[in-house]
């Protein structure tokens with residue numbers, strides 16, 4: 565059982581990296597505790613993922629985009645940010661860009677299923693399922709990975725794509741800042757009476773935020789961020805009470821609203837590893853950076869990082885440099901940190917500002933929306949960051 569690279573975790577980022585590496589002369593093993601059935605038909609997890617233009621380009625190049633049913637992809641043409649109960653909004657429109665949409669909204673399960681499909685029949689990618697990585701050791705000559713089945717596999721390098729509370733990052737002793745917001749995200753799908761006009765809303769109410777993201781047809785994805793001690797109350801609400809609550813908090817903009825199916829809840833942590841590499845070891849996806857979902861960057865960042873990593877490895881191979889060497893992994897680390905750090909800290913500052921009950925914070929956020937609307941360079945900068953058009 566010798567491979568060139570072992571990827572721990574077949575989430576959307578681990579799978580996309582496996583596909584990106586598969587065009588190189590490398591043997592790859594990707595390990596995950598999930599079953600093959602779940603990987604090919606993932607269960608609905610309530611996440612509707614906003615995909616930027618850059619991610620669409622990468623997913624297209626990897627062959628995933630064309631495997632996602634076009635009818636399930638919703639366009640986000642406009643976005644509005646609201647503060648408290650004020651009707652004033654910071655408004656972004658695709659018309660201010662050279663694109664027909666600001667971004668795309670896609671069910672996470674479809675992104676995962678497409679990514680799995682791209683690697684399913686590749687000769688140089690072996691997917692080991694229903695088993696976890698228990699532990700591993702790394703020395704000058706390679707890596708040895710022990711699975712919980714007792715099986716042992718070897719590789720020149722390990723990539724950790726095992727999510728934001730990455731056990732392998734911890735095992736490698738890579739420090740990571742973990743920010744616990746003390747909040748929980750609740751997501752669900754709702755049907756509504758009036759059309760959403762492909763507009764996404766982010767409403768910063770006091771003590772909670774409400775995002776309404778346009779899905780295909782008269783459906784939206786509702787994302788509530790609330791203090792964890794109040795989340796159980798919302799999860800337990802009857803559908804009737806929940807419908808009324810969301811409808812009134814959203815000022816009846818979409819008319820009658822009805823929840824469809826299950827509500828899902830996620831504890832809200834953000835994390836950023838101090839560095840993304842070590843001896844023959846590298847972090848990608850949420851294992852490297854776990855973002856607060858408000859700026860919808862988690863998967864987009866992970867995808868971009870793994871795509872960049874694959875390209876750096878490709879260049880190393882062309883130059884006959886071992887891809888697992890310190891200099892190669894250092895290059896990935898430096899490039900990716902330059903992208904992740906401003907987004908990570910910028911997002912956290914924004915979250916703190918819009919969650920604060922302090923009078924000064926309320927004043928600053930009112931001014932910030934007006935400044936954003938009226939000062940074009942700032943607006944363009946925010947739009948470029950959110951949509952990754954350029």
Ligand SMILES: Cc1cc2nc3c(=O)[nH]c(=O)nc-3n(C[C@H](O)[C@H](O)[C@H](O)COP(=O)(O)OP(=O)(O)OC[C@H]3O[C@@H](n4cnc5c(N)ncnc54)[C@H](O)[C@@H]3O)c2cc1C
Nearest residue numbers: 573575576577613614697726727849850860861862863864
């Ligand atoms: C409510 C919500 C909304 C979001 N919205 C957006 C959005 O709009 N846009 C966006 O870009 N991002 C969004 N995200 C973030 C996005 O979902 C994540 O960034 C993305 O799933 C990270 O993918 P990943 O592959 O790195 O990790 P994960 O999806 O966490 O996958 C990790 C994998 O590792 C496996 N694993 C763990 N430990 C082991 C082990 N020891 N051995 C083997 N396998 C292991 C797990 O089984 C899992 O399959 C959102 C997140 C949430 C919670």
